[in-house]
Amino acid sequence: MSTLKYSRQRESIKEYLNSSCEHPTADMVYMSVRQEFPNISLGTVYRNLNLLADLGEAIKITTPNGGDRFDGRTAPHYHFCCTKCGNVIDLDLKELTHVNEAANEHFDGIIESHSMMFYGTCSDCINNQ
């Protein structure tokens, strides 16, 4: 196994993830971090986002359209995805703690976690339409 080595690029990516609340795509992270590191490569962004997700320092959010999104907020919470504009928004909804066990009752494998995504229209799209 290889040991993790510091990199300023990864630090900048992590910082941006933690400061942003828009659940950016890899490309959005790329655009932002390029202000500090004009030569950073999109591959570097992807590699580090996935690394941070593996380390548990970020969450990868699978969406139906427009690529995965990333979230620096690692505490369990749920998301809303607007079917009009695709934006992802944090929800204030307490964690469903018993569903994993409930789902496991009639199931032959081992259930460890779940993710839930809510869909509809965000307030921006309601107002601007």
Add this chain to the structure above:
Amino acid sequence: MSTLKYSRQRESIKEYLNSSCEHPTADMVYMSVRQEFPNISLGTVYRNLNLLADLGEAIKITTPNGGDRFDGRTAPHYHFCCTKCGNVIDLDLKELTHVNEAANEHFDGIIESHSMMFYGTCSDCINNQ
């Protein structure tokens, strides 16, 4: 607006979706329907799967790896996705009916639906490891 025209290819795709319980990817549908229509195009498969989903005759399941999957069972239900092999399995868990309203309480837009995916290890991967 254009009127829908019958096609034997679409009929075969629909039939396969309804007979299968493995939540096939577009490519799996393609492989199967090719036995009846050797010249069918992958584009035709994609177009019809999306069309069926739009018509409400199938459900598109977004997964973290390996492409979207399709389900001919349209009654609301939840899925499990194995983190080892990627297989998608139906769960016997009753629908969470109040979460949409609960999520909407502190939210500025309109929430219409949700999807939930459970993760863990399926029984095949537990046994074969």
Add this chain to the structure above:
DNA sequence: TATAATTATAGTAATCATTATTATTATTAA
């Protein structure tokens, strides 16, 4: 502190899933 070892990067090519294009074919309406 200099040097060696090793990981990370930039730049680029390749891959995978999906959608778009277009000439031809199948279905439906007149």
Add this chain to the structure above:
DNA sequence: TTAATAATAATAATGATTACTATAATTATA
């Protein structure tokens, strides 16, 4: 039966992501 039109097959194009490789940055060691 013919005309209108939607669907298809074949292929090209796109978008998101990963793989490759020579160089640069970081860390360990002498």
